[in-house]
Structures are given as structure tokens and as C-alpha cells.
Amino acid sequence: MLAKFRPLMATAVKGKMPPAVAASTAAAAAAAEREEHVHYKHTDACKHLRWTAKESYEYMYARPWSRVVDFYAELVRTGAGAAGLAKLFGKDESDYTLDTTQEACLTSSEKQSPTISSKDRGGRWERVTFKIVLSYHGGSFDGWQKQPGLNTVQGLVEKQLGKFVDERKAKQLESRSLPVEGCAVVAGRTDKGVTALQQVCSFYTWRRDVKSGDIKDAISEAAPDKLKPLHVSEVSREFHPNFAAKWRRYLYIFPLDEDDKLILGEDQTPQILESSEQSIIPQSFDVAKVDEIVRQLSGKTLSYRMFARDTQASRSIGPPTECFMFHSRAAVAKLYSSTENCKEGMRVMCVELVANRFLRKMVRVLVATAIREAGAGAGEDALLKLMEATDRRATAPPAPPEGLCLVDVGYEEFDKQRCFIVD
Structure with missing residues (x-):
């Protein structure tokens, strides 16, 4: 914007200053214009x-x-995840398939030890946390983070998760004239145009009747071929997709x-x-x-x-x-x-x-x-x-x-x- 007004500034100065000063100012403005795209020395x-x-x-x-956009779109549509990239490098796809065995063990062990927490505990100890692995096409969304008036991944996911919000939270949102939506915490936000093959987010609710399959089906209906949940599982209450990630x-x-x-x-x-x-x-x-x-x-x-x-x-x-x-x-x-x-x-x-x-x-x-x-x-x-x-x-x-x-x-x-x- 400043470069646009430099010629006008130089002209105005010439009319008010002596010729020698005006020439010097014009030379400085020309030098500044040349340096507009001069790179770091x-x-x-x-x-x-x-x-x-x-x-x-x-x-x-x-x-x-x-061509690259179409390639990513095909990976999202087929739900190949990270394994879809293996053929680019001559790798075996089975070596890069999504591993969910560790999550199953964690969930099972937690369910087997409910006596660790006392009956008087409430809050997060009463809620159920789900880990959601998503694949979405960057060219179809305005990035991950929810923003007013934009088609974002977070906005779409949280709208679908609103079906599983507990009654107490739903009433709180309605009393504030807010839409009934869930809260999705993500491992890392992506910009507009950036694709994700195995993005991780989490969602918790106090409803005990919610199943992993219900959440997966709800998100699948949001934007077919553009947003695909690869896996949904119940995990530890302490799980945080961002802070728990190691790489x-x-x-x-x-x-x-x-x-x-x-x-x-x-x-x-x-x-x-x-x-x-x-x-x-x-x-x-x-x-x-x-x-x-x-x-x-x-x-x-x-x-x-x-x-x-x-x-x-x-x-x-x-x-x-x-x-x-x-x-x-x-x-x-x-x-x-x-x-x-x-x-x-x-x-x-x-x-x-x-x-x-x-x-x-x-x-x-x-x-x-x-x-x-x-x-x-x-x-x-x-x-x-x-x-x-x-x-x-x-x-x-x-x-x-x-x-x-x-x-x-x-x-x-x-x-x-x-x-x-x-x-």
C-alpha cells in the first residue's frame, strides 16, 4: 500500500521544497521503490x-x-489415510495402516478399573471421552478453525457432535441463544487448502448411551467424499489430542x-x-x-x-x-x-x-x-x-x-x- 502512494508523496514534496531538496527526495523515493522487492542481503x-x-x-x-489437489482428494474419498501415500515411495500399504490396538487396550483397562475413583467424584470423572481420527480435503474447506461465515472443518464436525451433547449443556447453550454444538479439541490446526489424512481430535460428553459408531456415522453424513472419519474410539478421560501428541x-x-x-x-x-x-x-x-x-x-x-x-x-x-x-x-x-x-x-x-x-x-x-x-x-x-x-x-x-x-x-x-x- 505504501508503494502505491510513494509517487504521489514525491510529487507533493517537489512542489513545496527547493529544487535541490526535491531532487534528493525524488532520488530517495526511487531508491526505496527499487528496494521494494530486494531480498535479504x-x-x-x-x-x-x-x-x-x-x-x-x-x-x-x-x-x-x-494434479496435487486431485491426488489428495482421491485419498480422502477412499479413506486410505496415510497408507495411501505408500505407493508414492514403493512401500507396502499394510505397514502404514491405522493402528488402533493400543487404544483398545487403554479403553479396556480403564473400564476394568472403575473403583479407582470414588463415588463422590464428578465433573470430568463422569464424562466419556472419544478420540476421532479424521481425513479431510483442504481445498473443500476454509481451514480447520471455526470462523463465522466460513465453511470450516471444526464448524462442520462440532455441528454434527451437537447430537451427542448432554441435556444439561444443551439447555445452557439454548439459554444463551447459541447453537447446540459439541466441542472438538484438535491436535493441530491446519490452514485453508491444507489436507489432512489422519488428523486427531477429541470430544467428550456426559451421556453414557453414546457409542463410537454413532459419532462416526454422524460425521460421515456431514460432507461425503470431503470429510471422512477413519476411526472413533473411547479413550482415557485424561487424553488430550494436542498435549499428548509426541510428534x-x-x-x-x-x-x-x-x-x-x-x-x-x-x-x-x-x-x-x-x-x-x-x-x-x-x-x-x-x-x-x-x-x-x-x-x-x-x-x-x-x-x-x-x-x-x-x-x-x-x-x-x-x-x-x-x-x-x-x-x-x-x-x-x-x-x-x-x-x-x-x-x-x-x-x-x-x-x-x-x-x-x-x-x-x-x-x-x-x-x-x-x-x-x-x-x-x-x-x-x-x-x-x-x-x-x-x-x-x-x-x-x-x-x-x-x-x-x-x-x-x-x-x-x-x-x-x-x-x-x-x-
Whole structure:
């Protein structure tokens, strides 16, 4: 917005100031205009120039994202869950099926020991808690979090859960002129356009007649083929989908450009900057280089405040921004479509990230920045160096949400062998 008014500001100043001062002001305004898209000044030498924020944004979005969106939509429609991704990497689908044996044991043991709590206990000790594993298509919703006037996953799920709210809570809601809806607590909110294959949320009620199958059937009716409950089970009263989670796994699918077209367009030539020794803007990037860069994050606890978005920088310092990355890899795969005219498949880059927690838009910024650094030929410690930056403009704008997928959430110890991309 400020850039829009700079010419008007410069014109107004010229009419009131002496010619020498006016010329100086105009020169300053022109310099500021040129710096509008100048990227963070890195000190290390690279093979090519780094893309500016505008160039990086254009490069990321100029992709056949519809193929990725359709692929995710098919996984949600069939209810394949995380196992649906196994074929991308030549894995056995049975190794990634949803494991519910541990939940059954937990529920059974709790039911067998009701004498632990006294008869006088009330509140949460009287309620029944359900764990719900959901699969939903990001392109069909405005994100997870419920917002007025928007079609969100939480809003739809809680509306269906309203059928199982106990009578006391229903009267409280009606007395306040509020809709009778349940409360769904989630393991991690997803943005608009981001798909989830095995998202986890919980719901509790004081009604003893509610069955897991009833909840599953109710949610299934909400948005067929777009929102699918994979599993519903009664769990411990102390279960919290967010605080109890030990790790989260995300997968980002990025369509590769077979023709290696320039980010500036087919008919344009790379931009040359006379004031820089590195004068060539990169045309593409190497997936192997991206893998070298992102794998440096594995096994480390780092502050990702420079890779967060939609949060104030002053509130993103210290432990709240620290994440432990269990696994981070990138590899090339073939994305196949169920339609007959796409049997040849499309080459894509898959980035798999597993951490104990993620900040807002952190995965999308990490992927976009890793691609930018790989295109520039930066060293394998490029992301580690950016951790020490003081300005978020040092990192690239977030990659498109259409490529991101929350694969699953783990409540057991992390097992590297269950990852898709392994050494």
C-alpha cells in the first residue's frame, strides 16, 4: 500500500521544497521503490542470485497444482489415510495402516478399573471421552478453525457432535441463544487448502448411551467424499489430542517443471545485475540439493521463529518457537492419477518433515526457502544460518497450501522406519 502512494508523496514534496531538496527526495523515493522487492542481503557467496520474494512467490504458484489437489482428494474419498501415500515411495500399504490396538487396550483397562475413583467424584470423572481420527480435503474447506461465515472443518464436525451433547449443556447453550454444538479439541490446526489424512481430535460428553459408531456415522453424513472419519474410539478421560501428541508428520508435494522454464517467463532472459558478481537468476533447482539442506535439521532442537508467519516477532522468542525435528528428507516421486489420460504420471518432489511441534505456516516457509536456497547453490547449512537472522524477510514467502498434507499424529515413540523417505 505504501508503494502505491510513494509517487504521489514525491510529487507533493517537489512542489513545496527547493529544487535541490526535491531532487534528493525524488532520488530517495526511487531508491526505496527499487528496494521494494530486494531480498535479504545474505553474506555467503552462491552460484546464482537468490530469488526475491516476488520471484519466489511466482515460481511456487506457477505449477500444475490441480494434479496435487486431485491426488489428495482421491485419498480422502477412499479413506486410505496415510497408507495411501505408500505407493508414492514403493512401500507396502499394510505397514502404514491405522493402528488402533493400543487404544483398545487403554479403553479396556480403564473400564476394568472403575473403583479407582470414588463415588463422590464428578465433573470430568463422569464424562466419556472419544478420540476421532479424521481425513479431510483442504481445498473443500476454509481451514480447520471455526470462523463465522466460513465453511470450516471444526464448524462442520462440532455441528454434527451437537447430537451427542448432554441435556444439561444443551439447555445452557439454548439459554444463551447459541447453537447446540459439541466441542472438538484438535491436535493441530491446519490452514485453508491444507489436507489432512489422519488428523486427531477429541470430544467428550456426559451421556453414557453414546457409542463410537454413532459419532462416526454422524460425521460421515456431514460432507461425503470431503470429510471422512477413519476411526472413533473411547479413550482415557485424561487424553488430550494436542498435549499428548509426541510428534506430527507433514508431507509437501511440489510439482516439478519438466521443461525447466525460467521463473521470469519463456520469452525473457535471466536478469543481470551489474553491481553483483553473481549475476544469474536460477532457472530451476536440484531435488538432491534440497534434501542436503533440509536433512541438516534432523535431530536438532532449533528456534524456527524466522520461519513462522502470522505471529508477532516480539512474541516469537525463546522456547515457544523451539521445535525438535525428528526427521527431514526430500526425494523425487511419481504422482499418478486415476484418470486414463494421465497414466504417465507427473514428477514431483516430496518433502517429509516430522517434529514434536510446528509453528504457523512453518512447513510451507521451510519448503519455499529450501527450494530458493537450492536454486541459488547455497551450502547445506543454509537453513541453519537463517535461524540466526533478525528479519523474517530473510526467508521466502510460504509455498502454496495445496501441496501440504498433515499425514498423521503420533502418540507413541517416534520410529524412523515408519517414515516414507529413509536412507
